Amino acid sequence: MPYVNIKITREGGPEGTGPSAQDKARLIKGVTDLLQEVLGKSPATTFVVIDEVALEDWGIGGLPVETYRATLR
Amino acid sequence: MPYVNIKITREGGPEGTGPSAQDKARLIKGVTDLLQEVLGKSPATTFVVIDEVALEDWGIGGLPVETYRATLR
Amino acid sequence: MPYVNIKITREGGPEGTGPSAQDKARLIKGVTDLLQEVLGKSPATTFVVIDEVALEDWGIGGLPVETYRATLR
Amino acid sequence: MPYVNIKITREGGPEGTGPSAQDKARLIKGVTDLLQEVLGKSPATTFVVIDEVALEDWGIGGLPVETYRATLR
Amino acid sequence: MPYVNIKITREGGPEGTGPSAQDKARLIKGVTDLLQEVLGKSPATTFVVIDEVALEDWGIGGLPVETYRATLR
Amino acid sequence: MPYVNIKITREGGPEGTGPSAQDKARLIKGVTDLLQEVLGKSPATTFVVIDEVALEDWGIGGLPVETYRATLR
Numbered sequence: 001m002p003y004v005n006i007k008i009t010r011e012g013g014p015e016g017t018g019p020s021a022q023d024k025a026r027l028i029k030g031v032t033d034l035l036q037e038v039l040g041k042s043p044a045t046t047f048v049v050i051d052e053v054a055l056e057d058w059g060i061g062g063l064p065v066e067t068y069r070a071t072l073r
Numbered sequence: 074m075p076y077v078n079i080k081i082t083r084e085g086g087p088e089g090t091g092p093s094a095q096d097k098a099r100l101i102k103g104v105t106d107l108l109q110e111v112l113g114k115s116p117a118t119t120f121v122v123i124d125e126v127a128l129e130d131w132g133i134g135g136l137p138v139e140t141y142r143a144t145l146r
Numbered sequence: 147m148p149y150v151n152i153k154i155t156r157e158g159g160p161e162g163t164g165p166s167a168q169d170k171a172r173l174i175k176g177v178t179d180l181l182q183e184v185l186g187k188s189p190a191t192t193f194v195v196i197d198e199v200a201l202e203d204w205g206i207g208g209l210p211v212e213t214y215r216a217t218l219r
Numbered sequence: 220m221p222y223v224n225i226k227i228t229r230e231g232g233p234e235g236t237g238p239s240a241q242d243k244a245r246l247i248k249g250v251t252d253l254l255q256e257v258l259g260k261s262p263a264t265t266f267v268v269i270d271e272v273a274l275e276d277w278g279i280g281g282l283p284v285e286t287y288r289a290t291l292r
Numbered sequence: 293m294p295y296v297n298i299k300i301t302r303e304g305g306p307e308g309t310g311p312s313a314q315d316k317a318r319l320i321k322g323v324t325d326l327l328q329e330v331l332g333k334s335p336a337t338t339f340v341v342i343d344e345v346a347l348e349d350w351g352i353g354g355l356p357v358e359t360y361r362a363t364l365r
Numbered sequence: 366m367p368y369v370n371i372k373i374t375r376e377g378g379p380e381g382t383g384p385s386a387q388d389k390a391r392l393i394k395g396v397t398d399l400l401q402e403v404l405g406k407s408p409a410t411t412f413v414v415i416d417e418v419a420l421e422d423w424g425i426g427g428l429p430v431e432t433y434r435a436t437l438r
Contacts, residue, residue: 008254012258019258034253035227037249045279047131059323059324059342063321067317074155080149081148094356096185100181100184102355104180106354107172113158116352119354120412121352125349133147153414175278177278178280189279189280193279203389204414205389205390205412205414205415209390213390267423270418270422295372301366315403319399330391330392
């Protein structure tokens with residue numbers, strides 16, 4: 001009975017405001033299938049929770065992610 | 074000094090958009106009381122954080138929860 | 147289909163090394179019952195995960211918890 | 220730059236004490252590939268953290284998981 | 293490659309709706325610097341994720357935080 | 366009343382098995398001070414929880430961290 005939490009930045013997708021519901025459904029299916037294939041976990045008791053995180057709330061390299069990316073250009 | 078995180082789907086409640094503040098207060102009180110009764114934890118240092126998760130962000134059975142429920146009908 | 151995570155310090159219990167399996171079972175039942183009573187959530191899709199955290203890994207008041215408690219005496 | 224946390228019960232595997240390092244490597248690769256395929260996320264900034272949870276610390280149906288499974292037999 | 297999650301109540305800041313982007317950037321930098329100084333962790337692989345939690349979703353002392361604060365006055 | 370969770374790989378430190386209790390105390394103090402300085406949060410209600418993660422349980426670049434590092438040499 002796995003529990004999987006996927007955190008991603010809120011960006012991209014059809015309107016630039018995050019992944020579409022279809023993409024999220026693909027993530028849910030892909031992770032659930034993976035746990036079944038590798039560890040034999042039952043999909044019926046596999047939970048997947050996706051969190052979208054605003055860009056200003058995600059830091060890497062000591063900077064908010066947008067600022068960090070600008071330093072890489 | 075326990076820390077409790079409760080994740081639920083954002084649905085139901087008085088307007089169909091999630092539990093009311095009163096229901097959340099009941100959850101907070103119930104969990105805090107439980108930790109005091111079972112383990113003697115002090116309420117003053119018991120944190121409870123509730124996260125509401127959009128239906129499209131919660132997967133079970135390899136599907137977003139609404140799609141999954143439809144398969145059970 | 148709630149997911150609940152309970153984090154507590156690893157102490158107390160029958161051997162001083164954390165709650166007994168019986169106490170954990172009481173926590174699991176208590177939280178699950180609470181979510182059913184308050185929000186009508188099905189126990190069959192309610193997950194509860196308990197994490198015990200070593201005392202040196204838990205801080206409050208800017209100090210590891212044991213040091214902090216000593217300051218309160 | 221996704222962050223993925225996979226929580227599973229500590230059981231199964233070559234010695235009955237949880238998945239092998241090889242199985243964990245497959246999970247890490249599978250999830251990372253999935254995020255690249257579906258959302259174009261860079262593997263270099265995709266973190267995957269696996270938590271194994273003792274059976275007595277995982278509840279479902281209001282019961283510790285082993286007790287719960289026994290009720291299903 | 294640390295992962296740090298900071299959960300705070302959504303309040304205060306320039307408009308009373310939570311910390312400013314500048315304050316969040318200071319948190320990100322401060323935590324990243326700390327991990328580099330104390331443990332030698334590379335900023336390039338240090339993730340910081342900030343979650344703002346609505347006041348009605350945060351409990352302490354068995355009460356939602358605003359109610360709790362009112363009891364302390 | 367912030368809650369901070371710091372996840373790091375279990376390595377380094379005086380015996381190669383993770384940070385010393387002194388280093389953890391520095392992390393706890395540093396994060397708590399930071400939240401007080403930037404956001405005015407009270408240390409008395411600031412929790413910090415440190416999780417050490419086994420190297421085989423941490424993935425980056427689609428690989429367990431040790432394998433990943435070997436590819437960088």
